[in-house]
Amino acid sequence: MAETQGDKKIKTYCRFCHATCPMEVTVRDNKVISLRPDTDNEVFGGYTCLKGRQMPEQLYLPERILSSLRKNADGTRSEIRTQQALDEIASKLREIRDKYGPRSIASYNGTVSFQNSATHPVAKAWHVALDSPSYYTSITIDQPAKVGIGQARMGFWAGGNHTWRDSNVALIIGNNTLVSHFSIPGGIPSFSPSSALREGKKRGMKIICVDPRRTEVAARSDIHLQIKPGQDAILLAGLLHIILEENLHDSEFCEENIENLTPFKQSLARFTPDYVAERAGLNKDDIIAAARMFAAGPKGSATTGTGPEMGPYPNLVQHLTQALNAICGRHYRAGEKLPNPGVLSPPFPRLAQAVPPQPEWLTGIRSRVSDDIGEVTVLTANGPLKEMPTAICADEILMEGEGQIKALICIGGNPLLAWPGQEKAHKALKNLDLLICLDYKLSATAEMADYVIGSKLCLERDDLTVLTDIWYEQPYSHYTKSVVEAEGDVIEEWELFWQLGKRLGLSLNVNEQPLDMVNKPSKYDILEKMTSGSRVPLEEIYGRDGGHVFDAPDVIVQPADPATKGLLNLFPAGLDEELEGAASDADRSVMEAQQHPYLLVSRRMKNTFNSTGPELSFLASKGTTNPAYMNPDDLTAMNIEDGEIIFIRSERGEIPGVVQSSPDIRKGVISMAHCWGGAPGGAGDDKVREIGANTNRLIHNLDNPAKYSGMAQQSAIAVTVRKVDEPD
Template sequence: MSMDVKTSVCRNCGSLCPILVTIDNGKVLKVEGNPAAPLYNGFTCPKGRALPQQHENPNRLLHSLKRLPDGRRVPISSEALVEEIADRLSRIIDAHGPQSVAAFLGGGVMEQPATSGMMLPFLKAIGSPMMFSSGTIDQPGLILAQALHGAWEGGRTHPSQWETFLVVGGNPVVSKQYLPQNPAQQLKSMTNAGMQLIVIDPRRSETARRAAVHLQVIPGEDPTVLAGLIHLIFKLDGVDADFGRQNAQGTDDLREATRDFTPDYVAARAGIEADDLIAAARILIQARAGDIGLGVGPSMATRGTLSSYLALCIQTLRGFWAQEGDPVSRPRVLLPRHTFKAQPSAPQPAWGFGLRTSVRGLQQTVAGMPAAALPELILSKGKDRVRALFLHGGAMYTWPQQSRTIEALSALDLLVMHDVELTATSAMAHYVIATKRQLEVPAMSQFNEVTGRIHPGYDWTEPYAIYQPATVDPPPGSDLMESWQIYYRVAQKLGLALEYVDFAGMNEAPTKLDMVREPTTDDLYELFCQNAVIPLSRVKQYPHGYVFEEARDVVRARDPVCEARLQLADQA
């Protein structure tokens, strides 16, 4: 085998940057941005360029591990691994019921997007509702706030229309949230074209340095500043009254609730200058279109949901939503076609509708099952005690209260962990599944489209899609699995029938999987992309990715019978 350069996709984060991978005798030597790919202009970040070190990591697991009763770890074949896990799981379910089995899906799903498409059907097949994810740890306020406020069916305004962009507690130049494709260049182009950037952040970040106004707040005072901006939008006659009359309710209540958040009060409480707050409000008022993006920062404070809700209120007060005839900001490509309309959808319950745990009254919300409750559920003496856990993510560093996490993981009857090396978390597992690295797995962009329906900081604002086959083979002599395979194979051993329910929420009838012939990852991708606007087979024809003009869309007119209203004064 000789030196070769292949196209691929970096999956270290949700930007999915197209890359060129230099390979020598199966070894990854170098990764750089792909200049032929649309939208990205050859961009990749230091994390992407570090992919060779990740793949050639000398500590990488090449075989799965089993922990013995004395604590020693020994290699175990994939076949024996599946047999033993299926046997132990069967005994746990027989003794304690299906709810004693849980799964946690973390950020590693970016590398292997088929995982969630198999993990959920597996839990459903055994009858367990105990599906947890990082969605209740990382920015859950965005999801909760949208439920309380209501959603705009036309979506957000297209970046080409932005005259202002308000960033709260985020640093898109580095994180790439809201500006996923070559963020520094995107932001530079926008500001050069006249877009005025406002940043609320305690740090003078790379993004804040480019701001027309930087409100350098005391940490945790984001909602104070947002309330102050709302106060000024009312005071300076900045409300889009026509939009509000047709699409919102609670305007007077919101005005009253923010009455005391004067510039002087906000300045004293949040540690900013009153004149800067007024300047930011004037930019928002003068802009004909714009957007607001919340980063991780507000979610790490105590009032993340409130910050998210107030940001949505500002967007609605200013009418910063896509209107009839505007371009759709996140058009569908590898998802079924959707009709975007210039109208609200009513608020929905954010909680109080699903499973309530025995832990401190914590319950299921629109963001999912509460991950903060999982360690206590493992340690619980209640009927909903979790005894077996499939873990896809580093719980030791992502779950709250590390000491409690250690205690909980140690108490499990069965802990199965996907990992690429032995880490602080996987060292506690009964079984560590040696998992393929990202360049050994096919890539496609549909998972990001799905994520963009939940979180406005992801997805593409152009009708872009990409697919890439696996770039390199696993190391010779290794015995590795893709993350989704453990769920299929254990289900197969247990005699369970798996039914794929479209995780995009668009297919009415589940699709039964063939439980005799194991599908390939490409088979699963085709299943995920059924009824897509652009067939996956066509996307595969473009190794650099492609902008599909026929998938471009515009916002349609409001339904004459639509009576829904966005809520500006939810009491929750």
């Protein structure tokens, strides 16, 4: 559609995923008529991905939910005014609370909920006011060790870890930022990642990539360790062994800031290059070269992605990754400039010292499933936040007795496809007395809901780059106002909790400040409370047109305070048992390779963001299934052609998959994206070419759950493969 003189051009940013890519939208008569990258943005430089560029179609999708829906007794749905639906929901929640107690009311805040900058503070405030600990998010599906457990066990460096722009070397373990657009500081920045990688290589940065696939990142690395899936902890222990044995560590830093280095080193004795090479399926010389390259630094960082974090021993993998950074001293020291401590939080001194372990973060409310599993503390932009682990939510719904979950509010997520152990998740969702979904489409989970509330999409609301505030390597922030007014009877994620709080007579507090529970606050009001006392006032960020690097004072790391200085603990209680378990499993895997000759691993795909994307025409043209990618040599050996349907079986279940040859994958590995398919049973498997298959049907959520988080193993799953015409 051609632009006219009356068209308005509005700067905003994408919230399809977490990358916050700036865009310029052309609007006419409250309609988005075009969208393009914001080439004026000084941080992103005009970068966007193909998913975000489909937002106009997402806005005007014919099947978009623009009026709330209520399920009738016969299973059909009727439209209902949102305010009436909220009245009915609040009444049912009150009955459930009075009969079963507040813990019986839960919420699951999925990946999309993080794109709305006000959702989680208001959702958590609602749970606190309700006195219900049953607050779940997608964080504990794939990375609880990274955002809380690791720091609780080992401690962390108050002065901050080296970021990409200051690094000479990066060790990237199972993270393909060029596709996922997700990385914590130290890894490839998620904003314009291709440019960041080119810039790093141009200035001589060394890249070591650990991945069973020759991913886009691996192909650009100096060393690619194409590891056997599930052996990340073994490799990391081996790298640490080499660095300590060859005295390549920062001995001065360790002596002053680390405790238990000697027993930690002793615990790594078995992880010699020969031992690791055999179990991880790698060349011994490559392992040694990688260890020496990382240790040489002098600045750099080791980071992990969802690949190893969704595999076995996620707590151990994270601890060993942190240990690599610690023994090599990969932290900012006194007198050095911290590139960006964030602009949306209050200023405070950054000291060159360790914050000791936080064991209290691991001792919150226990699950009813196991005393070893309970509340997990995650580090957010608003400080430490407790949540119950999502891996055991289905059990909390199914397990009878005091505290059994009877009602679930699902915000921006699709638990039927995302929760580990799909058979149990399906049974649990059917067992609820009340299921409410806020979504813009009828997802697989929304199909089961008693009420579906239509949600605003990102171009219809204000937002602020809260989630990514400390990810930028400059004091950058972006406040976007709504681009168009929402059509239909739809609300925001945070508004659902506020509306229900008002009806239930709750008082909600955000950042220790009360919300107006009579007159609905504006989004700006909530964001202002969230960022109270920030380094750059919200009013100043709000007044800018588009994203901006602000002239905030430099933050120089100060010398340690002798009165509060702590030590990083390399050898916390239980680490020896974890190392022993990982080694025993590695030994066993060598012997049992014939029984399950393939290992299935998770992956990201360019044209989808979890279960969002296949409903959009351009993204669907790139593929409507999650292929079972396999090495061509494996296909030849089994006489399988591209496009054939195979059956993939684990000890827990079987799913179909559409084969696609992929020479970048290690032999003996199947690579499939998660969050595809439909409900278990029925005709879903017959539609594998149209909707894909759900890899969570291959696992049980309580098989070897990680301590503290109950984290389920969702990658490196031992499987067998058979053709359609072969006997079961």
